[in-house]
Amino acid sequence: MPDTRSNTKRWLRxxxxxxxxxxxxxxxxxxxxxxxxxxxxxxIRPPAQRGAVFLDRDQTLxxxxxxxxxxxxFAWMPGAPDALSLFxxxxxxxxxxxxxxxIGREIFTAAQMQAFNDHLVAQAGLAGGHxxxxxxxxxxxxxxxxxxxxxxxxxxxxxxLLLGLxxxxxxxxxxxxxxxxxxxxxxxxxxxxxHAYMFDGTDLSGLARQVINxxxxxxxxxxxx
Ligand SMILES: [Mg+2]
Ligand SMILES: [Zn+2]
Numbered sequence: 001m002p003d004t005r006s007n008t009k010r011w012l013r014x015x016x017x018x019x020x021x022x023x024x025x026x027x028x029x030x031x032x033x034x035x036x037x038x039x040x041x042x043x044i045r046p047p048a049q050r051g052a053v054f055l056d057r058d059q060t061l062x063x064x065x066x067x068x069x070x071x072x073x074f075a076w077m078p079g080a081p082d083a084l085s086l087f088x089x090x091x092x093x094x095x096x097x098x099x100x101x102x103i104g105r106e107i108f109t110a111a112q113m114q115a116f117n118d119h120l121v122a123q124a125g126l127a128g129g130h131x132x133x134x135x136x137x138x139x140x141x142x143x144x145x146x147x148x149x150x151x152x153x154x155x156x157x158x159x160x161l162l163l164g165l166x167x168x169x170x171x172x173x174x175x176x177x178x179x180x181x182x183x184x185x186x187x188x189x190x191x192x193x194x195h196a197y198m199f200d201g202t203d204l205s206g207l208a209r210q211v212i213n214x215x216x217x218x219x220x221x222x223x224x225x
Contacts, residue, residue, distance in 0.1 A: 054095050
């Protein structure tokens with residue numbers, strides 16, 4: 001079979017060597033590299049700390065039936081899919097921080113919670129959103145095992161879940177926002193140094209727009225209308 005590929009595409013012929021250019025031109029000239037910074041210059045610098053959005057799970061993203069853990073019980077709260085899509089289109093990383101004391105109470109297992117979370121993450125993707133990571137607290141004051149009872153540092157209103165994610169993902173907490181349906185969510189967010197917003201259950205996408213306008217106004221792209 002004759003090679004009909006043009007010269008300009010020759011350097012792409014090896015799938016595992018896409019960075020290998022077959023011609024001798026440099027990637028950029030010195031003159032080009034010394035001109036005023038362009039937006040692309042920022043892309044090759046080491047990633048700076050950025051703000052993120054921390055979301056409570058039950059009764060913020062999904063409807064809470066009380067110790068919700070069955071995939072069949074999954075249902076979005078009003079506006080949640082659009083909120084996740086909005087954050088993603090603006091390049092804002094979304095994390096879930098959730099108390100799952102039902103594990104400590106042995107109402108459900110960590111594996112059941114994981115299956116529910118996997119389903120939520122998949123549904124978020126179908127809605128155009130993206131959940132970067134999920135942190136949960138399995139402890140509960142009435143846990144079956146004393147070892148699963150607080151104090152633990154991670155059960156909201158403690159800030160441990162947010163602090164752990166911030167360390168793991170290099171998040172600027174002072175530029176971040178916590179959204180939840182309970183005072184304990186807001187307290188955890190504030191204790192971590194974040195802004196905090198109560199979701200009243202009516203429309204999470206409306207709240208997402210407010211948060212983006214107030215705290216992520218310089219974020220890229222997206223339809224902010
Ligand atoms: Mg909640
Ligand atoms: Zn805990």
